[in-house]
Amino acid sequence: xxxxxxxxxxxxxxxxxxxxxxxxxxxxxxxxxxxxxxxxxxxxxxxxxxxxxxxxxxxxxxxxxxxxxxxxxxxxxxxxxxxxxxxxxxxxxxxxxxxxxxxxxxxxxxxxxxxxxxxxxxxxxxxxxxxxxxxxxxxxxxxxxxxxxxxxxxxxxxxxxxxxxxxxxxxxxxxxxxxxxxxxxxxxxxxxxxxxxxxxxxxxxxxxxxxxxxxxxxxxxxxxxxxxxxxxxxxxxxxxxxxxxxxxxxxxxxxxxxxxxxxxxxxxxxxxxxxxxxxxxxxxxxxxxxxxxxxxxxxxxxxxxxxxxxxxxxxxxxxxxxxxxxxxxxxxxxxxxxxxxxxxxxxxxxxxxxxxxxxxxxxxxxxxxxxxxxxxxxxxxxxxxxxxxxxxxxxxxxxxx
Amino acid sequence: xxxxxxxxxxxxxxxxxxxxxxxxxxxxxxxxxxxxxxxxxxxxxxxxxxxxxxxxxxxxxxxxxxxxxxxxxxxxxxxxxxxxxxxxxxxxxxxxxxxxxxxxxxxxxxxxxxxxxxxxxxxxxxxxxxxxxxxxxxxxxxxxxxxxxxxxxxxxxxxxxxxxxxxxxxxxxxxxxxxxxxxxxxxxxxxxxxxxxxxxxxxxxxxxxxxxxxxxxxxxxxxxxxxxxxxxxxxxxxxxxxxxxxxxxxxxxxxxxxxxxxxxxxxxxxxxxxxxxxxxxxxxxxxxxxxxxxxxxxxxxxxxxxxxxxxxxxxxxxxxxxxxxxxxxxxxxxxxxxxxxxxxxxxxxxxxxxxxxxxxxxxxxxxxxxxxxxxxxxxxxxxxxxxxxxxxxxxxxxxxx
Numbered sequence: 001x002x003x004x005x006x007x008x009x010x011x012x013x014x015x016x017x018x019x020x021x022x023x024x025x026x027x028x029x030x031x032x033x034x035x036x037x038x039x040x041x042x043x044x045x046x047x048x049x050x051x052x053x054x055x056x057x058x059x060x061x062x063x064x065x066x067x068x069x070x071x072x073x074x075x076x077x078x079x080x081x082x083x084x085x086x087x088x089x090x091x092x093x094x095x096x097x098x099x100x101x102x103x104x105x106x107x108x109x110x111x112x113x114x115x116x117x118x119x120x121x122x123x124x125x126x127x128x129x130x131x132x133x134x135x136x137x138x139x140x141x142x143x144x145x146x147x148x149x150x151x152x153x154x155x156x157x158x159x160x161x162x163x164x165x166x167x168x169x170x171x172x173x174x175x176x177x178x179x180x181x182x183x184x185x186x187x188x189x190x191x192x193x194x195x196x197x198x199x200x201x202x203x204x205x206x207x208x209x210x211x212x213x214x215x216x217x218x219x220x221x222x223x224x225x226x227x228x229x230x231x232x233x234x235x236x237x238x239x240x241x242x243x244x245x246x247x248x249x250x251x252x253x254x255x256x257x258x259x260x261x262x263x264x265x266x267x268x269x270x271x272x273x274x275x276x277x278x279x280x281x282x283x284x285x286x287x288x289x290x291x292x293x294x295x296x297x298x299x300x301x302x303x304x305x306x307x308x309x310x311x312x313x314x315x316x317x318x319x320x321x322x323x324x325x326x327x328x329x330x331x332x333x334x335x336x337x338x339x340x341x342x343x344x345x346x347x348x349x350x351x352x353x354x355x356x357x358x359x360x361x362x363x364x365x366x367x368x369x370x371x372x373x374x375x376x377x378x379x380x381x382x383x384x385x386x387x388x389x390x391x392x393x394x395x396x397x398x399x400x401x
Numbered sequence: 402x403x404x405x406x407x408x409x410x411x412x413x414x415x416x417x418x419x420x421x422x423x424x425x426x427x428x429x430x431x432x433x434x435x436x437x438x439x440x441x442x443x444x445x446x447x448x449x450x451x452x453x454x455x456x457x458x459x460x461x462x463x464x465x466x467x468x469x470x471x472x473x474x475x476x477x478x479x480x481x482x483x484x485x486x487x488x489x490x491x492x493x494x495x496x497x498x499x500x501x502x503x504x505x506x507x508x509x510x511x512x513x514x515x516x517x518x519x520x521x522x523x524x525x526x527x528x529x530x531x532x533x534x535x536x537x538x539x540x541x542x543x544x545x546x547x548x549x550x551x552x553x554x555x556x557x558x559x560x561x562x563x564x565x566x567x568x569x570x571x572x573x574x575x576x577x578x579x580x581x582x583x584x585x586x587x588x589x590x591x592x593x594x595x596x597x598x599x600x601x602x603x604x605x606x607x608x609x610x611x612x613x614x615x616x617x618x619x620x621x622x623x624x625x626x627x628x629x630x631x632x633x634x635x636x637x638x639x640x641x642x643x644x645x646x647x648x649x650x651x652x653x654x655x656x657x658x659x660x661x662x663x664x665x666x667x668x669x670x671x672x673x674x675x676x677x678x679x680x681x682x683x684x685x686x687x688x689x690x691x692x693x694x695x696x697x698x699x700x701x702x703x704x705x706x707x708x709x710x711x712x713x714x715x716x717x718x719x720x721x722x723x724x725x726x727x728x729x730x731x732x733x734x735x736x737x738x739x740x741x742x743x744x745x746x747x748x749x750x751x752x753x754x755x756x757x758x759x760x761x762x763x764x765x766x767x768x769x770x771x772x773x774x775x776x777x778x779x780x781x782x783x784x785x786x787x788x789x790x791x792x793x794x795x796x797x798x799x800x801x802x
Contacts, residue, residue, distance in 0.1 A: 263637055
């Protein structure tokens with residue numbers, strides 16, 4: 001049975017494949033984007049579960065069909081927590097990945113153009129491929145997208161959406177400056193381009209000051225995706241879409257057609273945690289710990305791998321983007337796997353067929369323990385030394401593979 | 402911001418709108434397709450929740466990112482419970498509604514043709530509209546689809562998929578005969594048409610003998626959708642797709658792009674219930690109670706409304722299809738709402754723009770208590786009498802609206 005044309009073009013998740021290879025007992029993984037389960041709010045969750053277990057019939061509504069928009073007490077709370085503006089509304093989704101898919105299905109036709117920074121979040125590239133939209137890659141600079149390139153793409157009048165992760169970008173960790181934020185917002189409004197602002201890492205900031213959402217400067221043409229996968233627990237599959245009522249209403253209709261509504265028990269657990277737990281303290285603790293992990297990996301890389309590449313410091317999120325001076329990232333990643341270390345080569349973060357000159361590795365620092373991060377950096381260094389020595393004796397990695 | 406073309410054509414769920422109107426305190430609703438929460442397996446669920454509440458850290462894996470396919474202990478159990486054949490596999494979805502969407506996105510291009518019986522499940526019509534596929538309506542006869550009409554559509558060579566609900570069809574309650582099942586399977590294989598068999602009501606049989614799935618006769622070209630919304634609890638949003646490995650593999654890739662994976666806690670709760678609970682006894686009890694409700698509504702309709710219409714007895718499911726002799730179903734539904742009764746007029750179960758001569762109401766019997774079902778039938782009878790009297794005195798409902 002032949003699949004739909006767009007499914008043929010769907011990139012497989014190299015990361016998911018690596019993650020499987022990385023399940024070997026002695027393999028250390030810097031490849032995933034997993035939060036550390038040590039910081040899951042399990043106590044608050046256990047208390048909430050206890051409420052249901054103690055009087056299940058009182059909580060029967062958690063198990064019945066429910067509204068497409070989401071569980072009302074959670075929505076009520078998030079209105080405040082996410083500072084949802086006047087005229088704006090919330091829709092709960094099955095993870096913020098579904099938010100990307102819903103926004104694209106609601107607002108883009110096949111063949112439409114979407115701009116996005118490259119390298120880009122692989123899950124978004126999958127959504128765009130599946131929707132048959134054309135991707136306009138915008139190079140990413142240290143403070144955000146190349147504004148000149150963005151302006152040129154917008155000025156063609158063909159670009160309908162700009163997808164971005166302005167806070168601690170996946171995979172690069174880049175955080176946009178305030179100037180870039182206001183300018184991108186201005187450009188989106190000027191050209192009537194829909195801004196799809198994906199903000200899963202926004203609360204995980206351990207350096208510098210919070211900056212406004214890009215959408216704060218262009219809320220009439222913006223859809224914001226929040227996620228609770230990095231700050232609470234990904235297994236609940238909960239994301240929130242915030243947009244103006246008119247923008248959100250058709251997304252709600254699409255969500256209804258796609259899966260009726262999001263699971264309610266998870267929404268109840270999240271609501272209980274957010275309302276009764278101390279979210280501010282939880283996030284502060286999470287950031288403190290991720291900061292320590294980041295510093296550990298950062299320092300270990302400085303110590304062991306500086307001669308082979310470099311990385312820019314990050315102010316939050318989960319990733320370091322390690323740019324190699326010379327060695328081929330794909331080969332490095334492959335050799336690392338053989339040596340018990342999983343990393344993701346940068347090429348997978350580009351649209352299929354898109355030429356690029358980037359030669360980098362994405363390194364996750366949120367999941368492993370500090371001692372493991374240090375060991376991982378040492379393993380990486382050993383591979384880099386080995387491959388480098390091989391070049392030195394002659395043949396373009398000959399004999400290495 | 403203009404929505405995508407296909408979203409413009411998306412039918413809104415009249416049923417959801419009715420359901421909202423039906424929330425008035427004194428309104429009785431035969432409109433929804435809700436299971437009775439009295440029969441939710443809350444005890445088993447409470448026990449399972451207690452396990453997690455007692456030792457949340459042991460169950461931390463329930464809250465981490467997980468595999469796209471689903472929670473393995475649940476999948477292992479369902480392999481047996483659903484008699485998954487050799488070479489076939491399972492994929493857990495966010496309700497079986499998502500299974501329809503995934504199958505359509507994976508196998509149909511815009512403009513492709515899909516056959517389905519009319520009247521049809523509204524949620525499927527929404528998926529088809531959103532995917533931009535062309536619907537070929539096949540009239541439904543008492544034992545299943547009109548085979549001659551189906552054959553003609555298949556013989557054009559343009560139909561790629563046949564979507565069906567062979568067990569206790571929504572909205573008609575129709576259950577296909579064995580002969581129709583084998584013949585449809587033969588036709589699908591002969592013409593290489595993908596069978597999408599939607600079986601959410603299959604276990605709710607209170608009369609007659611279980612029949613094989615249609616897919617049992619054509620498993621190489623079939624995708625089966627099972628749901629736990631009618632037999633366990635819809636709020637968990639859990640469905641299962643079963644298909645041959647080759648058919649399922651690309652659906653898994655699409656699911657990954659769409660929302661990564663289905664919520665794990667819900668899958669754990671379902672697995673605990675199915676593995677440790679007595680599912681056979683649970684279903685027997687559910688069927689016994691739904692049978693009593695059906696008989697109550699059936700008898701009350703016979704008693705009060707026989708002069709205005711008729712319905713065919715059903716052997717299971719959740720719906721009675723009440724065909725009106727004369728009165729207009731849409732008008733009846735509207736007047737019923739004003740009189741504190743929600744019912745769904747048959748016209749909403751047809752593809753947009755599709756002409757039809759059916760004049761019927763869908764009446765749900767699973768949700769209300771028996772005394773309420775009897776009161777609902779009395780309210781319906783009063784409306785029918787009132788509208789009928791109005792015709793008798795002259796003007797085509799004049800003065801009624």
